[in-house]
Amino acid sequence: MIEISSLNKKFGKLTVLEGLDLVIDSGGIFAVLGPNGSGKTTLIKSILGMVIPDKGEIKISGESVLKKWKYRNEINYLPQIANFPANLSVKELISMVKNLRPKEANDKALIERFGLEPFLDKKLGNLSGGTKQKVNIVLTFMFESELIILDEPTTGLDPISLIRLKEIIHEEKDKGKTILITTHIMSFVEEIADEIVFLLDGEIYFKGSSHELKERTGQRDLEHAIAHLI
Numbered sequence: 001m002i003e004i005s006s007l008n009k010k011f012g013k014l015t016v017l018e019g020l021d022l023v024i025d026s027g028g029i030f031a032v033l034g035p036n037g038s039g040k041t042t043l044i045k046s047i048l049g050m051v052i053p054d055k056g057e058i059k060i061s062g063e064s065v066l067k068k069w070k071y072r073n074e075i076n077y078l079p080q081i082a083n084f085p086a087n088l089s090v091k092e093l094i095s096m097v098k099n100l101r102p103k104e105a106n107d108k109a110l111i112e113r114f115g116l117e118p119f120l121d122k123k124l125g126n127l128s129g130g131t132k133q134k135v136n137i138v139l140t141f142m143f144e145s146e147l148i149i150l151d152e153p154t155t156g157l158d159p160i161s162l163i164r165l166k167e168i169i170h171e172e173k174d175k176g177k178t179i180l181i182t183t184h185i186m187s188f189v190e191e192i193a194d195e196i197v198f199l200l201d202g203e204i205y206f207k208g209s210s211h212e213l214k215e216r217t218g219q220r221d222l223e224h225a226i227a228h229l230i
């Protein structure tokens, strides 16, 4: 369980998170939504202990994330911007990450699933954005983790890869994992998310199912429901 209480974060004069309270139960898929700049990435990075809040606290399984740095390595995190070393090949990067995390890795099945075999010897700097994103996905899911945080995993993916990603997310959910995801693709959210967490003005503006959100706004599709929520 993730418990966030009275979280505040400012960057200079800009208040990004303000008194944010949120509880995320273990197990299930949670879509973190909100307009650009609403603080989704800041919230995610705070959960990871990569952003230090000005006030407030985040606990995972009852322990503060800032006191327990080891969590950072226990969470499967897909960053929005993957700064891969351009001169490394895909294969070299995967081995490097495997060496950093002495856990059993399931990279081969994922490489196959995303059709990455022909790219294994290619330099990361020469790959298209979509192919880099598939590498990002392989790196994220190749280890087992109770908590999986995906910041815009759908970016640049072709329709088949989107289906593969959806399958993998569902499989993780079926194993009892907790998945936090940000994305701009509402059909994706509708298909996979158990709950939507909507951020606005530094706070949680709505938390509930897409069905509840549609009922509350009187809209039939999620895109319009979100637009009517604000």
Ligand code: ADP
Binding pocket: 011, 014, 016, 034, 035, 036, 037, 038, 039, 040, 041, 042, 043
């Ligand atoms: P979102 O993910 O919802 O688009 P972010 O959390 O990335 O929002 O950013 C929220 C706001 O905080 C934006 O205005 C962004 O420019 C600003 N911001 C984020 N990180 C930093 C930083 N390290 N330094 C200064 N401003 C930042």
